[in-house]
Amino acid sequence: MEQTMVTPRTLSGFKDRLPKEAYAKSKMLKSIMESFEKFGFAPIETPHLEYAEILKKQGSDEIQKEMYHFLDHGGREVALRFDLTVPLARFIAQHKNEVEFPFKRYCIGNVFRGERAQKGRYREFTQCDFDFIGTDSIGADVEILQVIYQTLFDLGLRDFTIHINNRKIFNGLMESLNASAHTEEVLRIIDKIDKIGKESVLQELQEKTPLNLNSINILLDFIAKTQNDDALELLQDLKSFGRLNNTLKNGIDELSTLCKILEPLIPEKFYKINLSIARGLGYYTGIIYETTLDTLPSLGSVCSGGRYDNLTQNFSKDSMSGVGASIGLDRLLAGLEELNLIKSNKNVADALLIALNSLEYGYKIAQNLRNQGLKIEMYPEITKPKKSFNYANSKGYKYVVVIGEEEEQKNTYTLKNMESGEQFNHLQLKEILQKIKS
Template sequence: MIKPRALSGFPEYLPAQQLAFNRVLSLIRSTYEAHGFTPIETPSVEHRDVLTAKGADDAEIYALTRLNAGPDERDTDLALHFDLSVPLARYVAQHESQLVFPFQRSQIQKVWRGERPQAGRYREFYQADIDVIGRGSLSLLYDAVLPAVVSDALTRLNIGPFCIRLNNRQVLQGYFESLGLAPVAVPQALRILDRLEKVGIDRVRQDFTTLGVSPDTLTPFLDLVTSNLASDALLSELAGQARNALFDRGVTELHVVLSGLRDLGVPEANFQVDLSIARGLGYYTGTVYETKLLNFPGLGSICSGGRYENLVGHFHTGTFPGVGLSIGVSRFVPALLEAGVLSARTSTTAQVLVTLLQPEHQGESLRLGAELRSQGVSTEVYLEPHRLGQQLRYADRKGFRLAVMVGDTELQAGQVRVKDLQTGEESLLSRAQWALGIWQRLSNAR
């Protein structure tokens, strides 16, 4: 006998937890669609050269082979996608003549990444992406639209206060170039700064010395990075420095994005300019984002992304600037389930359980279930010949709202007995109008 065991880093939920997870996905999906983002789905498997086109770490990519593959198939050309951005770039390049630009796309799928499993980080996980891609050009205001959509989604999830922290890579690149760093050294400087929260300010100062930058030179900027200045005050400080054209352009773009967020009605508490946000991925060129749940700081960023000028460039000669954000659903849902922020009290999608009091009434129970479903009420019919008490315990454990009972007495009287499983109250409804009555009762309780 094989011992049942799950793979580390591949989450698996009990029914109530899975239903809670699905509700999160459903709400995010409906929010994206309410803002006009068109859902797409790309294959889980891509050609290896597609996935590595943007410099992804080969060690994190799962190759795909058959168990009985021949010697010529061992070095497979296929792999599981590790994010949804690279497949999107391939999709746009392949279908650009059939797409309407600006192309507003949403995509909620599993991805696979071969990294060390730990709290909030898995080898198999869901991402919920939105991107807007233009052809030739793309308005900077889309850099405000995307965090506004995410703010709407996180607010609707009702999972506590959050802050979308934003920055502009041009500010950082312009600053580091003004210190005399060669352009080829700037990506390393960005990676050092991006680790600030993980390693602390002293380690960041030390790491910058490896690039030939003295701590004293960095002090004024790092003081701004670690300050608690409000967004407008921080931008005013930056505007006063005027280091070079790239730096100034980044500051100007941050002003535009902040103005757009306010015009879109995003509450001030939900966003903040943060100069420590750098994003390590090399294809980001402008606005960058990271998002924290304020009551769960240990989770790290639950939503990140940014502006890219030509992510499609490896697959097409045209220019397709874009901006994207990804909510890491698998990162925060388990922690919020454990904390009780997300409810996992029910393990059924049905609201009503039709019981079976006597085997000879099985046909009637099935008809009752069909009638309820025709009224739009999700319903399960219990078909095992168990005692009523056992059926009600089953209903209680799964979290049904109502139980329906019909025996000889109810049939003779032309009635249906309904029990509210939350209050314990029972009532009799006319057999002619009972289904509508239950629908109205459930509707009023919402």
């Protein structure tokens, strides 16, 4: 009886990564972890699957709709995490007596959202979160910004801008217009300004909020004040605003302190005050930021975050403030690929070793070379050279070590440079190491 076949395929919105792309992503992850650890952020792990009621306590209505939830074997309602922040809040509330505060953690993992599938948007994607919990100090805000800069710099990026704002400025502005009650709905519309433009935002604010045209113009004029690239000058200038109140002043002063500490830490060109950054998510209460690639602004923000007053409000009566940010790794990888900044190969080794005569001797030599610090892929068969050299070519190997009968008898190595076509015979161990490593 013939077995029925199943068509091999992935779910819409989910993807495989072949070696070249997976290797590039893996190298990025390694670099990101090292950058986080430079600042003393330590990793934690939380499960992919949680009680649905825990994940349902936070996140927008849209995210709630997109959540993958179901009944498990024990009849519990469970769900796949849609971000790493809600699990962090649960983690902190659960383990607050087992960790030290201020608590610095990073967490790298996949999250799941059943969004409508579209180009560049996936239903499973990798986030790299880093948060600083249990301190109100501006130092924590400084450091999160430093980590963003350092991490992207360590990844080889040289053209990006961190856009910085403070929720308090927006809140103060709404206060000054006697419109505090409408802060959230206005924020949601303002948040779209980079996508739909100022005119459309103005129209939407007129149609969907009770703000009059005068108020809307004051609002939009104020948040457009980002022409000045000198952050401290810009902030000084904002203080001359006619409707200054305590909240606004407080927001401006915080940004001034932040920028003073940042000055010797991050080169000026990498950050700027941008009052139109809103960060839709409800829980931000202080300084917020987004990061764009200068040569690919259409990609959107690759790293966003900010300060929140109370992370654990749904799980604990203890208030727990903090600040954090998240790198959207898949989006960043797509961006780096588009900018040709990804240098990755199909092969991960320094050279391929082809044995022409004896597998036994070939494996021995391959291991000798590994013991000298080289990564060596051994071709596993004695075969026609055409076949094994084709393999070397299609894997993109620059170097092939060839070991035949003569090499075995004389204890020498033959090295072929597949790019130049040059072949070096009768090499000693030292010589071949030198050539491959150079």
